[in-house]
Amino acid sequence: MSFDYDAVPALRDVSLSLAPSEFVALVGPNGSGKSTLLRLLLGLLRPRQGRVEMFGGPPTALRDRSRLGYVPQRSHLAPELPATVREVVAGGRLSTGRWWRRTGPADRAAVDHALTAAALTDLAVRPITELSGGQQQRALIARALVSDPELLILDEPIAGVDAESQRLFRNSLVHLVAEHRTAILLVSHELGAVADDLDRVIVLKQRVLFDGPPPDLAARGVSLGVHAEDLPLWLEDLR
Amino acid sequence: MSLLALALPWPFDREYMQLALGVGLVVGACAPLVGAFLVDRHLSLLGDGIGHLAFAGVAAGLLLSISPLWTALAVAVVGAVLVEWLRTRGKASGDLALALFFYGGIAAGAVLASRAATNGITVNILPYLFGSILTVTGTDLVFVSAIGAVILLTVFVAHRAWFAIGLDEESARVMGLPVALLNALLATLTAVTIVAATRIVGVLLVAALMVLPVAAARLVARSQTRTLAFASAVGIVSVVLGLGAARIWGLAPGGTIVLVSALVFAVTSVVTGRTPAVPHGHH
Numbered sequence: 284m285s286f287d288y289d290a291v292p293a294l295r296d297v298s299l300s301l302a303p304s305e306f307v308a309l310v311g312p313n314g315s316g317k318s319t320l321l322r323l324l325l326g327l328l329r330p331r332q333g334r335v336e337m338f339g340g341p342p343t344a345l346r347d348r349s350r351l352g353y354v355p356q357r358s359h360l361a362p363e364l365p366a367t368v369r370e371v372v373a374g375g376r377l378s379t380g381r382w383w384r385r386t387g388p389a390d391r392a393a394v395d396h397a398l399t400a401a402a403l404t405d406l407a408v409r410p411i412t413e414l415s416g417g418q419q420q421r422a423l424i425a426r427a428l429v430s431d432p433e434l435l436i437l438d439e440p441i442a443g444v445d446a447e448s449q450r451l452f453r454n455s456l457v458h459l460v461a462e463h464r465t466a467i468l469l470v471s472h473e474l475g476a477v478a479d480d481l482d483r484v485i486v487l488k489q490r491v492l493f494d495g496p497p498p499d500l501a502a503r504g505v506s507l508g509v510h511a512e513d514l515p516l517w518l519e520d521l522r
Numbered sequence: 523m524s525l526l527a528l529a530l531p532w533p534f535d536r537e538y539m540q541l542a543l544g545v546g547l548v549v550g551a552c553a554p555l556v557g558a559f560l561v562d563r564h565l566s567l568l569g570d571g572i573g574h575l576a577f578a579g580v581a582a583g584l585l586l587s588i589s590p591l592w593t594a595l596a597v598a599v600v601g602a603v604l605v606e607w608l609r610t611r612g613k614a615s616g617d618l619a620l621a622l623f624f625y626g627g628i629a630a631g632a633v634l635a636s637r638a639a640t641n642g643i644t645v646n647i648l649p650y651l652f653g654s655i656l657t658v659t660g661t662d663l664v665f666v667s668a669i670g671a672v673i674l675l676t677v678f679v680a681h682r683a684w685f686a687i688g689l690d691e692e693s694a695r696v697m698g699l700p701v702a703l704l705n706a707l708l709a710t711l712t713a714v715t716i717v718a719a720t721r722i723v724g725v726l727l728v729a730a731l732m733v734l735p736v737a738a739a740r741l742v743a744r745s746q747t748r749t750l751a752f753a754s755a756v757g758i759v760s761v762v763l764g765l766g767a768a769r770i771w772g773l774a775p776g777g778t779i780v781l782v783s784a785l786v787f788a789v790t791s792v793v794t795g796r797t798p799a800v801p802h803g804h805h
Binding site: 325326327345348351353355363364365366367370371373374375377378380382383386408409410426 | 562679680682683685686688689690692693694695696697698699700704740743744745746747748749798
């Protein structure tokens, strides 16, 4: 598929797919089209050419939205919103449909499970604004997990997060893939924490420059532990 | 309405004060419940814009000799949906869309009211602008109570979805929430709330009762549920103290109620040592 903003190309002839229980990282420098690709996958944009399919149909036609989990960048959060961690996580259950219905025992059990999976049980009644950046990020991950999705899309989930939160984050994702067969698409500049767990890495710069297992990328002399500022430099080597 | 000639203590011993108190309690409890979701979206001034439109509706009612509350309701609801459409479709920036309604509404109200006066209709718009406890009737109480029930029911049903949208609209869309519909519903409920409060607070001050109690509640509440409960409580306290003070000292009730809620906010801020959080990095 291709996409452009008012004739300015953002994505050109991009073709990729994800299989169940696959753990895939999407990397690329700023302006490479990662966010555009993400928005196309989520059904927030429509491709100019080509098509996007999610679970066999266009993302906008996906009726059971609980099959898709999405973790936005933490900066999308309204920082002054008064809400507990539990309230934020419980919001994820709205994807199971019927937003007008009352929450039931199944919802509460799912929230408890997601809080446990994200190691947030002790912080459940704390206002989310009082948490560290890493803890807030885990709350957003718990919100995405609470509907038990088959595909989890994460947008820069560990940017500016402390080492302990990165470790907990990595454990949560590995558990999801192994136990729930959840497919994961991780958009991130910082892949060090999950480098050993990835099945594939996709390098994007308007086009797909690389799509394959991490060892193949390493064979080209590219490390997954590189810092954000280095990315454009090592991307040049892939041409 | 002798039904309400209750044995309440001074300053609520008179029937007209009891009618005003009845309407005021409904408005004081409900307006902040709606306002909380406007504050979440940084749309605190939306109520003000719709209030100005409601004034045009009041003037139209006076000119056409129809109940001004019904015409205000019709104009406010249509205007609310329109301003939301303008805002979300990017036809006009949020503040520009609001400015259009601020000035257009008050100008249309002034023109229509002057036209009514020219036609020989007795026009007294001050009670609608700033509220008047003397003009509240039993019919108003029934009207406002019905609106209050609609507000409570709608907030009860939609609050989780509205909260999710306020937290992160993009994620809410990904979750499959009908964001445009829910935003239009909130705008409509804002219009309905404003018309309900017109008698007691007036169209120019009603939005304050939707926002100030929420601002005070946010200083102390640590959850969304408690924010709603505290804001509603502050609204009720403001109405009771404001109406009482208005009776005692012969003050404009709308202004007095709003000043009390501003005072509650100021005292809460001093006692807690907190000020409203400034949004940053939010879009």
